[in-house]
Amino acid sequence: MSTMRFTFHFAAAAACLFATVVSAQTTQPFDGSPWNLSTGNLSVTYIQASPIGAHPRPPGDNYHEAPPSIEELKKLKSQGLVAYEDYIAWGAVERKPGQWDWSQHDAIEKACHAAGLKYVAYCWVHFPPKWLRDQQKDQRTLMRCLEHDKECNYLSIFDPKTIEHYDHFYKALAEHFGDRIDGVYACILGPYGEGNYPLYVPDWVDMGHCHEGYWCGDEFARKSFGGEMPKITPTFKPSPDAFKTPQQRRDWVQFITWYHQSLIDFAGKSIETTLKYFPREKVKAKPGGNAGGVNPIAWGTYCPLFAKMAQKFGVCLQPADWRGAYFGDKWVATAYQFYNVPLGTEPAGGLDHSGMLQSLYSDACCGAKQVFVYDFPQHADDIHRYVHLVNGKPSETQVAVLCPTTLYRLGGDLSPTIKWAHQLRDLTDYDVLDELLIDDGALKFDKYKILVIFQGDYIDQPILDRIESFLNAGGTVLINGSDPPENLDGQPWKPALDAEAGKIVYAGGKPLDRFKKIADADRPIGYDGVADGVWSARRGDLTLTIAANKPDKINEIERVAISDDKKGFVLKPSGKKFIPWGFNYDRNNEGGLLESYWHEKWAKVVEDFGEMKQLGANVVRIHLQLGKFMDAPNKPNEANFAQLEKLVRLAEQTGLYLDLTGLACYRKEETPAWYDDLDEAARWKAQARFWEEVARRCADRPGVFFYDLMNEPVTPNEKRAAKDWLAGPPFAGYYFVQFIALDPNGRSRDEMFKAWVKELSTAIRKHDRSHPITVGMLPFAPGEVARDLDFLCVHDYPTHGKVEDALKIVKAFDYGKPIIVEEMFPLSCTADDLADFVERSKDVGAAGWIGFYWGKTPTELKPSTRISDQITLSWLELFQKINPNR
Numbered sequence: 009m010s011t012m013r014f015t016f017h018f019a020a021a022a023a024c025l026f027a028t029v030v031s032a033q034t035t036q037p038f039d040g041s042p043w044n045l046s047t048g049n050l051s052v053t054y055i056q057a058s059p060i061g062a063h064p065r066p067p068g069d070n071y072h073e074a075p076p077s078i079e080e081l082k083k084l085k086s087q088g089l090v091a092y093e094d095y096i097a098w099g100a101v102e103r104k105p106g107q108w109d110w111s112q113h114d115a116i117e118k119a120c121h122a123a124g125l126k127y128v129a130y131c132w133v134h135f136p137p138k139w140l141r142d143q144q145k146d147q148r149t150l151m152r153c154l155e156h157d158k159e160c161n162y163l164s165i166f167d168p169k170t171i172e173h174y175d176h177f178y179k180a181l182a183e184h185f186g187d188r189i190d191g192v193y194a195c196i197l198g199p200y201g202e203g204n205y206p207l208y209v210p211d212w213v214d215m216g217h218c219h220e221g222y223w224c225g226d227e228f229a230r231k232s233f234g235g236e237m238p239k240i241t242p243t244f245k246p247s248p249d250a251f252k253t254p255q256q257r258r259d260w261v262q263f264i265t266w267y268h269q270s271l272i273d274f275a276g277k278s279i280e281t282t283l284k285y286f287p288r289e290k291v292k293a294k295p296g297g298n299a300g301g302v303n304p305i306a307w308g309t310y311c312p313l314f315a316k317m318a319q320k321f322g323v324c325l326q327p328a329d330w331r332g333a334y335f336g337d338k339w340v341a342t343a344y345q346f347y348n349v350p351l352g353t354e355p356a357g358g359l360d361h362s363g364m365l366q367s368l369y370s371d372a373c374c375g376a377k378q379v380f381v382y383d384f385p386q387h388a389d390d391i392h393r394y395v396h397l398v399n400g401k402p403s404e405t406q407v408a409v410l411c412p413t414t415l416y417r418l419g420g421d422l423s424p425t426i427k428w429a430h431q432l433r434d435l436t437d438y439d440v441l442d443e444l445l446i447d448d449g450a451l452k453f454d455k456y457k458i459l460v461i462f463q464g465d466y467i468d469q470p471i472l473d474r475i476e477s478f479l480n481a482g483g484t485v486l487i488n489g490s491d492p493p494e495n496l497d498g499q500p501w502k503p504a505l506d507a508e509a510g511k512i513v514y515a516g517g518k519p520l521d522r523f524k525k526i527a528d529a530d531r532p533i534g535y536d537g538v539a540d541g542v543w544s545a546r547r548g549d550l551t552l553t554i555a556a557n558k559p560d561k562i563n564e565i566e567r568v569a570i571s572d573d574k575k576g577f578v579l580k581p582s583g584k585k586f587i588p589w590g591f592n593y594d595r596n597n598e599g600g601l602l603e604s605y606w607h608e609k610w611a612k613v614v615e616d617f618g619e620m621k622q623l624g625a626n627v628v629r630i631h632l633q634l635g636k637f638m639d640a641p642n643k644p645n646e647a648n649f650a651q652l653e654k655l656v657r658l659a660e661q662t663g664l665y666l667d668l669t670g671l672a673c674y675r676k677e678e679t680p681a682w683y684d685d686l687d688e689a690a691r692w693k694a695q696a697r698f699w700e701e702v703a704r705r706c707a708d709r710p711g712v713f714f715y716d717l718m719n720e721p722v723t724p725n726e727k728r729a730a731k732d733w734l735a736g737p738p739f740a741g742y743y744f745v746q747f748i749a750l751d752p753n754g755r756s757r758d759e760m761f762k763a764w765v766k767e768l769s770t771a772i773r774k775h776d777r778s779h780p781i782t783v784g785m786l787p788f789a790p791g792e793v794a795r796d797l798d799f800l801c802v803h804d805y806p807t808h809g810k811v812e813d814a815l816k817i818v819k820a821f822d823y824g825k826p827i828i829v830e831e832m833f834p835l836s837c838t839a840d841d842l843a844d845f846v847e848r849s850k851d852v853g854a855a856g857w858i859g860f861y862w863g864k865t866p867t868e869l870k871p872s873t874r875i876s877d878q879i880t881l882s883w884l885e886l887f888q889k890i891n892p893n894r
């Protein structure tokens with residue numbers, strides 16, 4: 009149920025909606041039909057003034073609510089609105105038996121269609137007309153509460169005659185409107201025709217005696233239950249502590265399971281009745297919402313069970329109160345995906361810009377197909393920008409969080425689960441598995457690797473058996489606390505595990521810390537691992553991120569891939585052409601290598617990345633020193649690998665792609681002695697272990713463009729001295745060239761290179777099958793190794809007056825694969841020469857270019873009189889001027 013409806017008067021809402029139409033920012037026509045964008049709340053004041061309304065007019069004062077003007081509706085249509093919902097209440101249109109007055113709704117329908125909008129009937133059948141309620145009492149039964157043994161003005165879902173009354177209404181609706189109705193809701197029970205038991209919301213209709221509670225006191229309900237109803241008083245609140253014996257727990261679970269199922273069964277009958285008169289593609293239903301988490305047990309809004317019921321009908325369900333509260337939304341959506349039910353969403357009204365973005369992000373992650381928005385004009389710009397993400401495809405994850413259904417049915421407080429799950433979302437995407445889904449087989453090891461249980465107080469034994477099967481298939485179960493769950497009989501869980509089973513981990517009150525250790529090792533799909541307030545979600549080649557604390561945009565990060573014609577690069581899944589244009593960020597303006605300052609001066613790194621993006625870059629090449637990332641041949645340095653992951657996230661948030669160049673030993677004095685002491689075979693294994701760790705952490709990161717195995721590797725012509733791995737002399741104190749072997753031992757250059765590339769590539773492909781692999785080459789033909797690389801990189805510095813020679817070098821790298829000029833700079837030429845080189849290199853196969861940036865902007869360089877600064881300035885000005893992406 010929408011929280012907005014408890015706090016927002018809808019007559020005012022409608023007026024507010026049209027007041028904002030004029031001031032809406034969006035003016036460009038937009039077609040929302042692929043996503044069925046809708047809004048609603050027409051005829052509200054008409055219902056309020058009707059005989060069943062909260063503010064009935066005197067007899068004979070037949071008040072009608074004027075439809076919006078055609079001009080107003082056309083503006084909404086131009087903004088992308090597809091459908092408008094009109095509230096049709098049975099008690100307002102059949103005020104005397106058999107005398108139907110549809111004039112209010114005929115006017116609304118005519119106005120909507122005149123403006124090109126679809127007309128949708130949101131039906132209120134659950135509040136009967138006064139003549140049936142007050143004069144034909146033998147023909148109806150009203151819902152009766154257990155607390156006070158009093159009726160409210162809702163028709164009883166337990167009386168078979170109620171569905172006959174529904175049939176009476178829908179038959180008349182279809183006969184009058186026919187094809188003029190483009191969509192219709194099957195009414196359920198709640199105060200707005202949603203999947204709730206009676207709740208007191210007095211602004212719209214006369215509800216009579218009404219409150220939150222248990223509404224099964226009528227004779228048909230008691231007969232349906234088949235036993236003695238619980239003794240419920242106004243002060244009664246079920247909780248696990250209220251049930252002292254296993255039998256008391258079982259009796260209550262039996263009751264509440266029946267109670268929820270009764271509402272579900274009635275919802276199914278309502279849908280069946282509606283489908284008698286309207287085609288399937290027009291029928292929808294609202295199964296209540298999640299109130300940001302999980303609704304109180306008395307409401308009956310058991311969302312997964314609604315999804316299970318609806319799977320046989322194939323109609324779209326539209327849960328209310330969809331506001332980006334991720335656990336609650338996923339509690340609903342995981343069930344919809346599992347039972348294959350189309351999902352439409354309805355966020356609460358009154359959302360600001362950030363709230364709407366959070367809701368749309370949740371839509372995209374949950375696999376929604378349709379969007380209903382109350383304040384449509386206010387949010388039209390955000391909808392235009394992001395609604396293409398609402399395409400029915402959910403995000404991918406191998407992590408599940410348990411919604412403890414047994415505990416919920418016992419009246420337990422699920423807020424700890426919701427709180428922990430919100431914090432967990434910063435580390436990983438996840439699904440939410442209700443115990444119903446687990447019982448139906450959703451917890452499979454080929455789908456999920458980790459199940460997180462934040463509250464395991466009580467879990468019914470059949471569900472524990474399913475979890476045991478998941479463990480024996482290899483899954484991991486993380487339980488917050490130190491004690492095993494208990495079944496309804498109070499018996500601790502003692503699973504019988506096979507020798508090859510997964511593991512149970514008790515978190516001892518620190519579930520996020522323990523989860524991170526597990527996920528760092530297993531790297532499940534959907535795992536982010538960086539606690540930075542940025543949520544990420546993976547959908548195939550597309551990754552979506554949002555700053556969850558205060559969203560201002562949804563980042564759509566596509567993966568860069570080699571084009572089908574092997575001549576360049578494209579973004580996936582869009583297929584847009586991608587031209588690499590960027591910088592080597594190998595050091596800062598003080599000569600410090602990245603790893604020497606990226607911990608203490610992280611703010612400067614962030615600033616530099618922003619500056620590179622502002623200058624027009626889309627690629628940044630970083631150079632990773634092996635000695636900073638490996639503490640021993642088989643021991644990665646956790647702190648620097650964690651910082652690398654942070655850097656990848658920074659690149660993604662900035663809109664840059666990383667060229668990860670590894671195995672650098674640029675500072676000879678910083679190269680570990682143990683590394684130089686290794687022989688060739690052991691050195692290659694250490695290098696492979698480095699790349700395996702990089703790939704393990706970066707396999708799913710779209711911010712990584714490609715892996716460059718090493719900067720400018722070379723092979724010896726003859727045997728070299730022991731430990732003499734670096735080729736000298738150094739350039740400005742840096743050793744940029746490195747030998748991959750010290751002794752040819754009868755091997756050709758191609759043989760050495762191919763064997764080395766194969767070993768390192770094999771290590772990468774253990775974890776990462778998608779990111780391209782290459783090598784940063786000196787300006788000589790790559791030879792046979794070119795065939796083993798995904799594309800080729802050449803380092804080419806033109807000389808003044810000899811641009812043709814530089815072009816011949818690029819041409820020599822033409823092996824039918826894309827070529828990137830990975831290093832270039834006006835070292836020995838003018839900026840004009842370099843511009844000429846870039847332009848003409850396109851004709852000899854170059855598909856991308858990467859220069860240098862050392863942390864000083866053109867503005868900062870201009871006052872300097874140093875020659876090196878002026879050369880850099882000329883380069884950065886050229887970089888902006890000839891950017892091929894502009």
